[in-house]
Amino acid sequence: xxLSLRTKVFLPLxxxxxxxxxxLYWGWMPQSxxxxxxxxxxxTERHLDSVxxxxxxxxxxxxxDTIYENFDALLKKxxxxxxxxxxxxxxxxxxxxxxxxxxxxxxxxxxxxILIKQIIYLNMNLxxxxxxxxxxxHLTAWKKxxxxxxxxMLAVIxxxxxxxxxxxxxxVVQPVKALKQQAHALAQGKFGTLNLEAGEDEIGRxxxxxxxxxxxxAMSYNLLTQSEEKNRAITTTxxxxxxxxxxxxxxxxxxxAAENIFGYTAEEVLGKYLHSIIxxxxxxxxxxxxxxxxxxxxxGPVVGKTIDMAARRKDGAEFPVELSLSALxxxxxWHAVGVVRDITQRxxxxxxxxxxxxxxxxxxxxIHHRVKNNMQVISSMLRLQAGAVKDKNYITILNDSQNRIxxxxxxxxxxxxxxxxxxxxxxxYSVDLTEELIRSYGADSGxxxxxxxxxxxxxxxxxAIPCGLIINELVSNSLKYAFPKGRRGEVLIxxxxxxxxxxxxxxxxxxxxxxxxxxxxxxxSLGLRLVTILAENQLRGTIELNRxxxxxxxxxxxxxxxxxxx
Numbered sequence: 001x002x003l004s005l006r007t008k009v010f011l012p013l014x015x016x017x018x019x020x021x022x023x024l025y026w027g028w029m030p031q032s033x034x035x036x037x038x039x040x041x042x043x044t045e046r047h048l049d050s051v052x053x054x055x056x057x058x059x060x061x062x063x064x065d066t067i068y069e070n071f072d073a074l075l076k077k078x079x080x081x082x083x084x085x086x087x088x089x090x091x092x093x094x095x096x097x098x099x100x101x102x103x104x105x106x107x108x109x110x111x112x113x114i115l116i117k118q119i120i121y122l123n124m125n126l127x128x129x130x131x132x133x134x135x136x137x138h139l140t141a142w143k144k145x146x147x148x149x150x151x152x153m154l155a156v157i158x159x160x161x162x163x164x165x166x167x168x169x170x171x172v173v174q175p176v177k178a179l180k181q182q183a184h185a186l187a188q189g190k191f192g193t194l195n196l197e198a199g200e201d202e203i204g205r206x207x208x209x210x211x212x213x214x215x216x217x218a219m220s221y222n223l224l225t226q227s228e229e230k231n232r233a234i235t236t237t238x239x240x241x242x243x244x245x246x247x248x249x250x251x252x253x254x255x256x257a258a259e260n261i262f263g264y265t266a267e268e269v270l271g272k273y274l275h276s277i278i279x280x281x282x283x284x285x286x287x288x289x290x291x292x293x294x295x296x297x298x299x300g301p302v303v304g305k306t307i308d309m310a311a312r313r314k315d316g317a318e319f320p321v322e323l324s325l326s327a328l329x330x331x332x333x334w335h336a337v338g339v340v341r342d343i344t345q346r347x348x349x350x351x352x353x354x355x356x357x358x359x360x361x362x363x364x365x366x367i368h369h370r371v372k373n374n375m376q377v378i379s380s381m382l383r384l385q386a387g388a389v390k391d392k393n394y395i396t397i398l399n400d401s402q403n404r405i406x407x408x409x410x411x412x413x414x415x416x417x418x419x420x421x422x423x424x425x426x427x428x429y430s431v432d433l434t435e436e437l438i439r440s441y442g443a444d445s446g447x448x449x450x451x452x453x454x455x456x457x458x459x460x461x462x463x464a465i466p467c468g469l470i471i472n473e474l475v476s477n478s479l480k481y482a483f484p485k486g487r488r489g490e491v492l493i494x495x496x497x498x499x500x501x502x503x504x505x506x507x508x509x510x511x512x513x514x515x516x517x518x519x520x521x522x523x524x525s526l527g528l529r530l531v532t533i534l535a536e537n538q539l540r541g542t543i544e545l546n547r548x549x550x551x552x553x554x555x556x557x558x559x560x561x562x563x564x565x566x
Contacts, residue, residue, distance in 0.1 A: 082132040241340040247295040263314030407472040427454040454495035473527040474507040482511025508552035
């Protein structure tokens with residue numbers, strides 16, 4: 001049984017008092033009595049020596065009456081002397097007389113000592129003096145004084161202990177009791193009690209520290225309570241399942257959304273092995289392997305990630321979920337917190353969107369295919385028309401128009417053949433376009449070579465069509481006019497990406513060049529005017545002509561973004 005604070009304080013004091021009293025009565029007092037008795041005995045012996053010195057002349061003069069008077073006076077004066085006996089050298093009693101009765105004190109003597117002194121003068125034995133002494137009266141008086149002193153000392157000690165008890169009760173016991181009650185109240189979450197009054201002593205500083213601790217605990221408790229309420233509100237009102245699993249794979253938390261999604265109540269799953277409840281059997285090997293690694297390290301292939309997977313409901317039906325898994329360490333044990341979202345409707349919507357996209361891709365492919373076919377029909381009609389016309393100028397005009405239509409038709413053909421229905425590889429397109437132009441103009445590929453480098457740049461249809469028409473016009477001009485009379489040469493086509501959204505198209509040849517007096521912006525040539533219109537108006541770019549070494553057109557532009565129409 002634990003001792004109270006009073007007992008811990010007073011018990012040592014009482015034991016100390018008992019030990020002190022025991023020592024005084026059984027240690028110090030007997031020793032003191034023995035010392036006092038020795039002192040009295042020594043004093044008596046010294047007194048007897050003086051008496052013997054006084055007896056010698058009296059004995060030599062045989063003044064017995066004087067001796068009797070002196071001895072009677074000594075017995076009256078010294079209350080502790082019981083009797084005096086004086087004998088001569090022959091052993092005859094000189095004092096007391098035979099008929100002298102013994103004093104009454106002799107019968108009550110308790111501590112009698114007999115002192116014998118030989119009376120010798122000049123080596124002559126004059127007699128023997130024997131005295132019986134009782135120290136009891138002196139010792140009794142001393143004991144009485146001792147008991148009185150001890151009583152006074154005990155009274156002082158008792159008053160001191162009582163004062164200490166009162167001070168202890170008021171300054172220590174009561175504040176500690178109050179602290180105990182306050183501590184019990186804090187343990188029960190009761191922070192509304194009044195603060196204790198703090199004094200200026202050590203207990204007061206302890207109380208002041210306790211009050212400060214209580215205020216801080218109250219603030220922390222309020223914050224913790226608010227946090228718990230927020231967390232409870234979040235977990236209970238969340239639409240996603242929130243599940244916590246311990247290091248052994250057992251469910252330790254299961255919110256209401258988890259009940260709705262999986263069909264299990266919290267009572268049915270808490271403490272159960274998670275895999276046996278909601279994880280399909282085909283994931284069992286990977287799940288258990290990952291659980292072992294997670295319980296040791298807190299890491300795993302899906303920890304900190306969001307993945308799509310299948311889960312199992314209470315009725316055994318599987319459905320798609322999105323899982324976000326995180327690790328939490330508590331008491332040196334790793335716990336997993338998973339947020340599970342039912343994505344059945346999303347998957348159905350995605351499937352509908354994919355089906356719609358596939359349908360639109362097929363429709364767009366069909367559109368490109370039909371546009372290409374229609375342009376081929378127009379090209380064929382122009383070719384037939386050119387065959388029926390005799391004027392070479394008209395034939396040239398019709399052939400140029402046919403090539404322009406082929407350039408646009410080729411883009412739709414590339415889009416139709418491509419998996420990306422919105423962009424084409426401009427390098428492949430340029431190769432096919434220039435080969436078609438060489439065939440159209442009957443140019444000798446051994447005499448005029450065409451080099452193309454566009455870094456496999458992908459262009460959208462709104463940018464590719466004007467670029468294709470520009471290449472068609474400039475390459476056509478090079479093939480028709482740059483290399484007369486069988487002159488050899490080359491045509492270069494470069495498309496480079498200058499920065500994130502800006503391009504530069506260079507079409508050049510090392511032929512005879514465009515005469516200096518021809519302004520390509522104000523020429524009668526439809527082709528050069530069309531190049532300027534396409535570069536500046538449709539591509540919203542710039543065009544420059546360099547005549548130093550043949551002909552070189554530099555066109556800078558930004559890719560045209562398709563505008564959504566309402």
